[in-house]
Amino acid sequence: MSYDLEEKTIAELQAAMQAGHLTAQALVQGYLARIEAIDQAGPHLRSIIELNPEALAIAKALDAEQADAGPRGPLHGIPILLKDNIDTDDRMLTTAGSLAMMSSRPTQDATVALKLREAGAVILGKTNLSEWANFRSTNSTSGWSARGGQTLNPYLLTRNPCGSSSGSAVAISANLAAASLGTETDGSIVCPASINGVVGIKPTVGLTSRAGVIPIAHSQDTVGPMARTVADAALVLGALTGVDARDPATAASEGKFLNDYTPFLNPDGLRGARIGVPREVYFGYNAEVDRVIEAAIETMRAAGAEIIDPADIPTAQEIRDGNTELEVLLYEFKADLNQYLAGRVANLDYPDQPIPRTLADLIVFNEANADTEMPHFQQEIFEAAQAKGPLTETAYLEALELNHRFSRQEGIDAVMAEYKLDALIAPTGPPAWPINQNRGDGYEGSSSSPAAMAGYPLITVPAGFVVSLPVGITFMGQAFSEATLIKLAYAFEQATKARHPPEYRATSD
Numbered sequence: 001m002s003y004d005l006e007e008k009t010i011a012e013l014q015a016a017m018q019a020g021h022l023t024a025q026a027l028v029q030g031y032l033a034r035i036e037a038i039d040q041a042g043p044h045l046r047s048i049i050e051l052n053p054e055a056l057a058i059a060k061a062l063d064a065e066q067a068d069a070g071p072r073g074p075l076h077g078i079p080i081l082l083k084d085n086i087d088t089d090d091r092m093l094t095t096a097g098s099l100a101m102m103s104s105r106p107t108q109d110a111t112v113a114l115k116l117r118e119a120g121a122v123i124l125g126k127t128n129l130s131e132w133a134n135f136r137s138t139n140s141t142s143g144w145s146a147r148g149g150q151t152l153n154p155y156l157l158t159r160n161p162c163g164s165s166s167g168s169a170v171a172i173s174a175n176l177a178a179a180s181l182g183t184e185t186d187g188s189i190v191c192p193a194s195i196n197g198v199v200g201i202k203p204t205v206g207l208t209s210r211a212g213v214i215p216i217a218h219s220q221d222t223v224g225p226m227a228r229t230v231a232d233a234a235l236v237l238g239a240l241t242g243v244d245a246r247d248p249a250t251a252a253s254e255g256k257f258l259n260d261y262t263p264f265l266n267p268d269g270l271r272g273a274r275i276g277v278p279r280e281v282y283f284g285y286n287a288e289v290d291r292v293i294e295a296a297i298e299t300m301r302a303a304g305a306e307i308i309d310p311a312d313i314p315t316a317q318e319i320r321d322g323n324t325e326l327e328v329l330l331y332e333f334k335a336d337l338n339q340y341l342a343g344r345v346a347n348l349d350y351p352d353q354p355i356p357r358t359l360a361d362l363i364v365f366n367e368a369n370a371d372t373e374m375p376h377f378q379q380e381i382f383e384a385a386q387a388k389g390p391l392t393e394t395a396y397l398e399a400l401e402l403n404h405r406f407s408r409q410e411g412i413d414a415v416m417a418e419y420k421l422d423a424l425i426a427p428t429g430p431p432a433w434p435i436n437q438n439r440g441d442g443y444e445g446s447s448s449s450p451a452a453m454a455g456y457p458l459i460t461v462p463a464g465f466v467v468s469l470p471v472g473i474t475f476m477g478q479a480f481s482e483a484t485l486i487k488l489a490y491a492f493e494q495a496t497k498a499r500h501p502p503e504y505r506a507t508s509d
Contacts, residue, residue, distance in 0.1 A: 024077025097145025110212025194472030276311025
């Protein structure tokens with residue numbers, strides 16, 4: 001059964017299955033063929049770290065179920081990729097890209113993985129990432145892990161894919177699956193989504209469960225979808241939500257989460273919306289990016305939005321220049337990771353390799369295996385986190401309080417209340433920079449930190465190109481405002497249709 005998968009939406013795939021033109025098994029086979037041709041050979045993107053050996057069998061069973069009882073819902077038979085820090089209790093590993101983690105395995109699915117299975121999705125594999133979600137070294141290269149190597153940008157293979165959800169963005173941009181899951185602490189969904197020309201939703205902390213996800217910091221970590229369209233991302237988001245006893249933060253979503261965000265896919269959704277433009281800090285670092293975003297602002301104005309410009313975040317400078325966010329992350333990383341590691345069990349395929357139970361164990365492993373784990377950058381962040389004390393220390397509690405005050409009541413909440421805004425918009429970040437293993441990443445700027453520190457949602461949507469490299473625009477709002485952001489992002493997407501698929505160019509000539 002031959003079927004062209006290029007740029008197909010979940011709705012189109014589902015319609016083809018309902019009409020008998022496609023099966024879940026043929027769909028999995030089609031994506032596996034693309035992965036072999038584009039990811040494992042050809043451009044050799046290295047976006048996927050491991051394939052699910054049971055994917056075809058799962059798809060076959062779902063086809064039989066559909067024939068007998070009909071589909072479970074819109075994700076029935078749809079192949080989805082997971083970032084390799086999301087637990088699955090199957091024949092795949094969960095390693096955060098680290099060789100140290102291959103000696104142990106989780107004992108159950110992450111809640112988000114289980115929800116996808118229950119919705120009828122096929123977990124196709126795990127995606128490569130910036131090792132340890134980019135929280136090991138101050139000089140790291142996004143998209144590189146010891147286990148997966150360097151993920152490449154599909155638009156220009158010499159450019160960085162950003163991270164840490166590098167493979168989750170690259171694979172979807174390259175049409176290697178219908179959608180993927182990424183994780184974000186600060187920028188790790190929206191930056192790679194922007195740079196690889198896809199949609200990324202970073203949900204409110206607590207809207208989706210982090211149970212069974214290798215952590216950085218419980219005050220900022222969140223799990224969200226990446227897709228080629230806002231509609232597909234919204235569809236996947238609805239399958240992930242709900243209160244989960246395994247993650248206490250989800251209790252805050254009671255009465256605020258939805259299981260279906262598709263009713264907010266309104267092409268006229270910008271009409272009458274009040275949208276603020278926070279120029280201080282979040283514009284001005286790249287003139288070509290600003291040009292793309294200025295055009296996007298005019299598109300929104302023409303679509304009926306009321307643009308309040310400027311609508312600066314009062315604490316933007318304090319957020320950018322302060323060190324309280326890093327302080328909080330260092331404390332929480334040590335505590336949260338030690339707790340996570342304690343719950344893993346031995347992987348019998350690696351009987352001679354020690355099982356890391358603490359951050360200190362990982363530091364020792366990396367030192368002993370420096371040639372494979374640290375050929376390009378070290379573990380300064382690991383060492384700084386290990387030096388921190390418990391979460392009862394005053395330094396941590398004061399930093400967390402400042403984080404929330406600057407980002408919430410004196411930050412996003414303040415500007416949105418002052419101007420009665422539905423959302424704020426800003427450039428997501430720069431176009432992709434050259435991969436350089438010696439110098440690390442080349443960030444020029446970003447707009448993710450206020451929402452990261454606040455635990456508030458972001459959506460990035462393709463807005464245009466700088467030369468041939470994608471640039472995204474971020475919609476940000478207050479806690480649990482995903483429905484509003486989806487409405488605005490969808491209307492913008494429909495007005496611009498800015499995405500086009502990558503061409504896997506080897507040079508910029």
